[in-house]
Amino acid sequence: MSQALVTESELHAYVDGLVSETRRVEIEAYLAAHPHEAGRVAAYEAQNSALRALYDPVLEELVPSRLTATPRTTSWHLQRYAAGLVIALASGAAGWFLHGVGDEDAVPARALRAGGAFQQAASLAHQAAIAHVVYSPDARHPVEVGADQEAHLVTWLSKRLGTPVRPPKLGKLGYDLIGGRLLPGQSGPVAQFMYQDRGQQRLTLYVSTEQSHNKDTSFRFSEQGPVNVFYWIDGKFGYALSGTIDKATLANVAAAVYEQLDKPP
Template identity: 70%
Template sequence: ARTLVASAPVMLARQAAVAHTVFSADLRRPVEVGADQEQALVTWLSRRLGANVRAPKLAPLGYDLIGGRLLPGQSGPVAQFMYQDAAGQRLTLYVSHDQVQNHETGFRFAQEGRVNVFYWIDGQFGYALSGSLARPELSRIASSVYEQLAPVVATPAPAPAAPN
């Protein structure tokens, strides 16, 4: 069991790379639900994963959301969001909610054939950003995704002023 838990983040990266390879090459049907139905996509994937998921905004980095799909993961469903730039280059974000036993939080890098993957665990979520981009460019985009998906820590409201 210890080996399986230790290798779970590596499996996350490998599954993400395989899913990227399979679906990003499909020109006719790369996603189940298109970006024109983004809210319905996010609601559906959140319900299926049992946790709120979001599609990061990558348009400022040159990548527009084209949609997403539901996929099988190690122990339950996972979400995949797909993005594309003006030249047709695609990126996928693989989101897993079954990372309960993992405590690794740092960015990791993996390569599966021509697909580079930056992956990380954040609480119960595992994320993997995959693409055939150079490592520095993919790292820059992964940092943006991480910043957008990091939990927002609520700042306490200021204490009311004492009556005079």
């Protein structure tokens, strides 16, 4: 088959290891001759690796006793199946919002009793981490509107979210705005701004206006697989800064973000 006939679906199948050995060799020859396509495939592979690192640990978690109460014993295969269901639910943020909270961000008993507000904040961190993992590895289309159209980006996202939003300036910390995009939230649109330093390290700021409990929170830190997240709620706004950089560096950037968002434009 000609190299020119390599399709998009075949590239995805190649990344997932689902092509025949013969076709794999042909696709690799095609990628060698088309460096832009090879870069796109590398981004897909990086995204898959990040998603596996984010979700695979749940496969090793114990199945809750309530799921195994009817049969007195549960086979290993059934446990794996139940864990898989947990992953499926997590993609919709239905019931797995506490999974990624790190040991250094222990949950106080009073927060658990508070219910909705705490759960909403933890869900915010998890959704932000997923969005970071999905879009930050993309080499060609990491954002919908680039930083060269920042005025349009701000107007567009503010209109869609129904309130003024703007990207903080992080150039003094070495991170320049790449652009942003609109994402689906749990009950409406959310915004994502993406930044990058000279070493191609990317950070994303997730902005939500879905905080129905409107209970302000201080900074919280969460480890979501390979992604570190600092998140907080300010009135109806929920903010989450995500990246694979170390906690101390991310905290410094988060503080700069908070300081700018707390001031009028």
